[in-house]
Amino acid sequence: MDITHILDGLNDRQRDAVTAPIGNLLVVAGAGSGKTRVLVHRIAWLVEAEGASPGGILAVTFTNKAAAEMRGRVERLLEGPARAMWVGTFHGIAHRLLRMHWADAGLPQNFQILDADDQLRLVKRVMRALDLDEQKWPARQAVWFINHHKDEGRRAKDLPRNDADIYHVTHLKVYEAYEELCAQGGLVDFAELLLRSHELWLERPDILDHYQRRFKHLLVDEFQDTNSIQYAWLRVLAGTSADVWAVGDDDQSIYGWRGAKIENILSFRKDFADVQTVRLEQNYRSTSTILRAANALIDNNAERLGKNLWTDAGDGDPILVYSGYNDLDEARFIADRTQSWIQRGGSADDVAVLYRSNAQSRVIEEAFLRLDIPYRIYGGLRFFERAEVRNALAYMRLISQRHADVAFERVVNTPPRGIGAKTVEAIRNIARANGVSMWQAAKEGIARGLFTGRAAAAIGAFLKLIDDMAGNVKDCALHEIAECCIETSGLMAYHSRERGEQGIARRENLEELITACRQFGGELVLPLTPTGEEAGQASELEEFLDKAALDAGEYQSGGTAAQMMTLHSAKGLEFPLVFMAGMEEGLFPNRQTEREPGRLEEERRLAYVGITRAMQQLYFTYAETRRLHGSQSHNWPSRFLQEVPEDCLQEVRMGGDVSRQFRTLHNGADDEADQDEAGVRIGQFVTHATFGEGVVLQAEGHGDRTRVQVNFSRAGAKWLMLAYANLKTVGD
DNA sequence: GTGGCCTCTCTTTTT
DNA sequence: GAGAGGCCAC
Numbered sequence A: 001m002d003i004t005h006i007l008d009g010l011n012d013r014q015r016d017a018v019t020a021p022i023g024n025l026l027v028v029a030g031a032g033s034g035k036t037r038v039l040v041h042r043i044a045w046l047v048e049a050e051g052a053s054p055g056g057i058l059a060v061t062f063t064n065k066a067a068a069e070m071r072g073r074v075e076r077l078l079e080g081p082a083r084a085m086w087v088g089t090f091h092g093i094a095h096r097l098l099r100m101h102w103a104d105a106g107l108p109q110n111f112q113i114l115d116a117d118d119q120l121r122l123v124k125r126v127m128r129a130l131d132l133d134e135q136k137w138p139a140r141q142a143v144w145f146i147n148h149h150k151d152e153g154r155r156a157k158d159l160p161r162n163d164a165d166i167y168h169v170t171h172l173k174v175y176e177a178y179e180e181l182c183a184q185g186g187l188v189d190f191a192e193l194l195l196r197s198h199e200l201w202l203e204r205p206d207i208l209d210h211y212q213r214r215f216k217h218l219l220v221d222e223f224q225d226t227n228s229i230q231y232a233w234l235r236v237l238a239g240t241s242a243d244v245w246a247v248g249d250d251d252q253s254i255y256g257w258r259g260a261k262i263e264n265i266l267s268f269r270k271d272f273a274d275v276q277t278v279r280l281e282q283n284y285r286s287t288s289t290i291l292r293a294a295n296a297l298i299d300n301n302a303e304r305l306g307k308n309l310w311t312d313a314g315d316g317d318p319i320l321v322y323s324g325y326n327d328l329d330e331a332r333f334i335a336d337r338t339q340s341w342i343q344r345g346g347s348a349d350d351v352a353v354l355y356r357s358n359a360q361s362r363v364i365e366e367a368f369l370r371l372d373i374p375y376r377i378y379g380g381l382r383f384f385e386r387a388e389v390r391n392a393l394a395y396m397r398l399i400s401q402r403h404a405d406v407a408f409e410r411v412v413n414t415p416p417r418g419i420g421a422k423t424v425e426a427i428r429n430i431a432r433a434n435g436v437s438m439w440q441a442a443k444e445g446i447a448r449g450l451f452t453g454r455a456a457a458a459i460g461a462f463l464k465l466i467d468d469m470a471g472n473v474k475d476c477a478l479h480e481i482a483e484c485c486i487e488t489s490g491l492m493a494y495h496s497r498e499r500g501e502q503g504i505a506r507r508e509n510l511e512e513l514i515t516a517c518r519q520f521g522g523e524l525v526l527p528l529t530p531t532g533e534e535a536g537q538a539s540e541l542e543e544f545l546d547k548a549a550l551d552a553g554e555y556q557s558g559g560t561a562a563q564m565m566t567l568h569s570a571k572g573l574e575f576p577l578v579f580m581a582g583m584e585e586g587l588f589p590n591r592q593t594e595r596e597p598g599r600l601e602e603e604r605r606l607a608y609v610g611i612t613r614a615m616q617q618l619y620f621t622y623a624e625t626r627r628l629h630g631s632q633s634h635n636w637p638s639r640f641l642q643e644v645p646e647d648c649l650q651e652v653r654m655g656g657d658v659s660r661q662f663r664t665l666h667n668g669a670d671d672e673a674d675q676d677e678a679g680v681r682i683g684q685f686v687t688h689a690t691f692g693e694g695v696v697l698q699a700e701g702h703g704d705r706t707r708v709q710v711n712f713s714r715a716g717a718k719w720l721m722l723a724y725a726n727l728k729t730v731g732d
Numbered sequence B: 001g002t003g004g005c006c007t008c009t010c011t012t013t014t015t
Numbered sequence C: 001g002a003g004a005g006g007c008c009a010c
Helices: A012-019 A035-048 A066-078 A090-100 A117-128 A139-151 A165-183 A192-205 A205-214 A230-237 A263-271 A288-298 A326-342 A358-371 A387-400 A406-410 A419-435 A438-447 A453-472 A480-488 A491-497 A498-518 A539-551 A599-611
Strands: A024-029 A057-061 A086-089 A112-116 A187-189 A216-221 A243-248 A276-280 A317-324 A352-356 A375-377 A562-566 A573-582 A614-623 A626-628 A631-634 A649-651 A676-681 A688-690 A693-699 A705-711
Touching: A012 A035, A024 A035, A024 A438, A024 A491, A035 A057, A035 A066, A035 A243, A035 A326, A057 A090, A066 A086, A066 A453, A086 A090, A090 A230, A090 A317, A090 A539, A112 A117, A112 A288, A117 A139, A117 A187, A117 A326, A117 A406, A117 A599, A139 A165, A139 A230, A165 A187, A187 A192, A187 A419, A192 A205, A216 A276, A230 A263, A230 A419, A243 A263, A263 A352, A263 A562, A288 A317, A288 A562, A288 A599, A288 A614, A317 A326, A326 A573, A326 A626, A387 A406, A387 A419, A387 A438, A387 A453, A387 A480, A387 A491, A387 A498, A406 A419, A406 A438, A419 A438, A419 A453, A419 A631, A438 A491, A438 A539, A480 A491, A480 A498, A480 A539, A491 A498, A498 A539, A498 A688, A498 A705, A649 A693, A676 A693
Parallel strands: A024 A243, A024 A276, A057 A086, A057 A216, A112 A187, A216 A243, A317 A614, A317 A649, A352 A562, A352 A573, A375 A562, A573 A614
Antiparallel strands: A626 A631, A676 A705, A688 A693, A693 A705
16 A cells, blocks of 8 residues: 555654554654644554554543544544544543443443533532531632542542541542532542543443453553543553553643643653653744744743753744733734734634633733734634533423523523522422432422412423424434524523623523534534444533533534633744733742742643644734733733843844833832832833823933932832833824 | 613633 | 622612
């Protein structure tokens, strides 16, 4: 068979990785070194050169997007569908396994996936039942505790019961109660998917054996992002019979906060037999200036496997640094530069604006709107996470399974229909007392006259509503079911009654959901393509609901547009023009991470990921003052800027009228004055301006030395101010 | 039971 | 600045 097409265009190292003899291999692949390409070609190599059966290949990634792309590229390379191959996310594959082996895994056949929001609600309820003060015991922390231990493979029973630590003991109680509730309701959260399928391996050697016989080649993408349970799962599955081919980059490990273990890369070499290592260090993406910056920055991290990216590409332009006087100015600058990129013949598609936190996107979005530049925002609230969409899904869930308590609680009084907290509480109690679902409890409660007249009528109407809907949509297509739920339940009317833009947006989202349902059957993008023997029994409706939980619906329709996203979601992507916005201490590196050990290095890796997204031109921008959480804050430029070699950088000065130099102006001593003063050098004559809320800045030009008075409207302001020359822009 | 208004807190990243 | 929860009038 002619296999040259698999090797064409690969460099030597890449070929080494693709054609490595069957056996365990670790590919340490730097940013932009063709990682995905190599992985895809490896699969093709296995099939065409090694004669591997596609059904014996399992490829795991972390995001649905990556999985879909991988499958697409493999199929293009092999020139045909590879249905028998398993390609998916860890969660998706675990889910598939549990759907097929539900009984062996100790789950009810119709177990439901609990997404992050459901989980939080459930934990809150557990904590309320345990009489824990919500102020003192934030539910989020309990959720973190639970997930953290599950990610490490520990159930409540595996944890020490009598610990001196009240924090531990209390959370353990919550964990236990939560586990019990999940078991009763047949609920499986994200971490549980992994944990349980790992346990399935351990407890059912026959099933493990079946899959070990089947999967001979395991490929793992983004290996640095695996957590303990994923690693363990993989190790057990591989056993001694399969080879593992893993690609990763320790410098791009940015998910330590949710349990990812870079150490897995090191453990891999210890735990698996004869692991060969291939390094991909030639970068095909960026200019050498950009690479030099990235290398210098990441060199500040102590814990690294060590690797140095290099490129044949020329220097390219320096990285441009812009210091906005506030976040609005920063945003406007980014939009301006994007516009001129487009005017010079570039495409909006080429441009990405990256930031540390989603909250930063708004001002940038507004700046793009003002200039009429098309843009697309990734992240934030995803489609399937929006309240109105979740409400509609809950109705669909109830139609499919009446005993789905999570869904029941969610919509029993949404839209409001006279079933208040008290009544719901009563239903819950009946359910708990009798060990039945809330649906059943509501029914029995009515029959036995346990509710007041008004409540009984309201509940009865709700039960009937659901039953009627279910009857009406029996033979309907998925999108008709959705439509029926949205209309008949009164959700559409309820949400569109909401005032302002919000109501309009909700309405549109509900319509969008109907569209999504309509398209669902067509291009079924399941985490795994089931083969005939394995296809589950689930109805289309149930499959859709699973998908909604597992794949938050990263939703974007076509059209060229500049992209805005967090640094985290930019991993794996590349753009000719990249802006990294908000390069400020406190924001990036993020203040929250200061205290936790090791987190600064992770922030730095995040910066490394950001820088290496850029192909031709990179901008760092920051704002000297920024509105954050509703109030003004002043931040120093990020330390990461100083970690980049100075000769890679060039400061942008706006027009001729800006020349700015700033100093800490200081001040401190209360007795000094009610006016803060300091000498600030600004190149040019400046008069005065206002900016921010009631803050007046006055300056008088004396050539190079200008005396600036900073009057804060707030008493006792103790900080310093920065001086701006471009004052005509102030306050807009 | 509902809806409006108040205050409070919490601000990261997401399969 | 937004979302959640508490409180009060209807």
